[in-house]
Amino acid sequence: MALAHAILAALVEAPCSGYDLAKRFNGSVDFFWSASHQQIYRELSKLENQGWISAETILQSGRPDKKLYKVTDLGEQELKEWIAQPCELAPMKEDLLVKIFAGHVAPKNVILQELERHQKAHLERLSTYKNLEQQYFQHPENLSESAQFQYLTLMNGISYEQSWLAWYEQAIALLSKTIEKI
Amino acid sequence: MALAHAILAALVEAPCSGYDLAKRFNGSVDFFWSASHQQIYRELSKLENQGWISAETILQSGRPDKKLYKVTDLGEQELKEWIAQPCELAPMKEDLLVKIFAGHVAPKNVILQELERHQKAHLERLSTYKNLEQQYFQHPENLSESAQFQYLTLMNGISYEQSWLAWYEQAIALLSKTIEKI
DNA sequence: TCTGCCATGTAAGTTGTTACATGATTAT
DNA sequence: ATAATCATGTAACAACTTACATGGCAGA
CATH class of the missing domain: 1.10.10.10 (Winged helix-like DNA-binding domain superfamily/Winged helix DNA-binding domain)
Structure with missing residues (x-):
């Protein structure tokens, strides 16, 4: 529903x-x-x-x-x-993480490429969101009530994208290091 | 698939x-x-x-x-x-954010309660994840290749939960403030 | 004695995906 | 010319949810 x-x-x-x-x-x-x-x-x-x-x-x-x-x-x-009505936490369905979880069955550079593709996509989303923030939510204290709620969803989007980007940094660094060793 | x-x-x-x-x-x-x-x-x-x-x-x-x-x-x-094969970013489906987006049609304390319920659930998940980290991934440099990949998915989970928790702080603070004004 | 865990499934219904279909207007 | 945008839909299929169904064993 x-x-x-x-x-x-x-x-x-x-x-x-x-x-x-x-x-x-x-x-x-x-x-x-x-x-x-x-x-x-x-x-x-x-x-x-x-x-x-x-x-x-x-x-x-x-x-x-x-x-x-x-x-x-x-x-x-x-x-x-x-x-x-109280609702459940959203179920997790992340194809990328399935790939990572089983990453050892595939060549590392394949995994790295996919990570970098997704990193780029998230970066673009983040910049879209930040533009929206600049355009519509410059002065949070003057927002109407409904605009405040919408701003909260945007903030969530920004926080979500940033968290992915931070993870990509770590993940790519870790995988690149172990590639060099080989 | x-x-x-x-x-x-x-x-x-x-x-x-x-x-x-x-x-x-x-x-x-x-x-x-x-x-x-x-x-x-x-x-x-x-x-x-x-x-x-x-x-x-x-x-x-x-x-x-x-x-x-x-x-x-x-x-x-x-x-x-x-x-x-390259895959798409996972589609967003967040009931909670739908509620927030339309938050102005409902009483604020209802929204706040729901936020706090979810905050608690995310906090519990985070602690589960951190326990896993402690138990299985204490020394990341000694991990087998497959364990390294699994650790990356755990790290993602931790980062995801932390990002939600940071947002809850902001969201609850913002909504509590505007309640007091009324 | 009652709840919860182990272990597997079916049936019906809702939701989501993929492919197909139309047709005018605007920009390159 | 060609592609993209506006605007709406149908049909078939795949994925997911909810409810139902069974039955023994272990622990409070």
Whole structure:
């Protein structure tokens, strides 16, 4: 049920189309949830049927019409109740760490290359996040309440990326050293 | 396909039963993958049919018989090839951050309680990880190659938990302050 | 006696992935 | 011309979750 609530959360903050939601939940700025556009469209239909969101069709000239979704009172109530229920820690699913765990069955330079690829990707994400921080959250003390909460999720994203980057440094150093020995 | 490879990775390091795998992929020591026992048993059957693992039935007195699984040469080859293929960054799915993102629709003390619950859970995990470090990885320079790789995954787990804990401090401080204002 | 551990599974339902499909507009 | 962006979806399949099911043994 969590995709439903992630969509509600995103729409409460800013009503938008499925296409826009897909952009927010894809690629580089998905610091709290990710989902494909197929999932999103399917879920949006469900949410509309349940009456948790409502759609307004916006006619556009020069580009396809779009449906602008917003959260209904019922939907907001539901979101509020969901927030109050305790939830589990997110399950770990890290392909990269599976590779590291079994790293001794593969050549070390293969592992190192993969580490460096991921390091680069995380570095890019971090810089995206820092740009967002600069643009929207320069003066944390003046933020609206909802902006404060959003800032907290961004801070989490930044902290997450930094923790990965610190680990890459250690991991690459350790593996490079043992390669030299051989 | 990643569950399959996570199982291969775990079995390469130490052959064991489905039950044991489930324990490793559940609860507090799953620092690179998590899965339920149902998933694991189903996947084990598939892997055995594909010839990537083989089972030996161990008759036990006083407790149920068990199947001890180990990775075949074919399975190890497959794992090796999978490691060499570049993979994506793990998708983000954090219920807690969804709650935070939409935090303004709920009472602040509800959010704070949930933050504190999670903080406690992460603290416990960190201490579990640190105990493992003390027990098995006291002298990193003397570790076997495979133990070195395992230590890297543990280090990642520790770094991950510490990053969450640092964020909780910030988040709780920020929210507590704004509560006082009201 | 009741709970928890050991050990394995099935069945039904939900969620997520991959591939396919359309069609206009804008920028290179 | 070609690719990218806007905008929405369907269909088939794979992965994951939740609930159900069994049964002996050990310890409080």
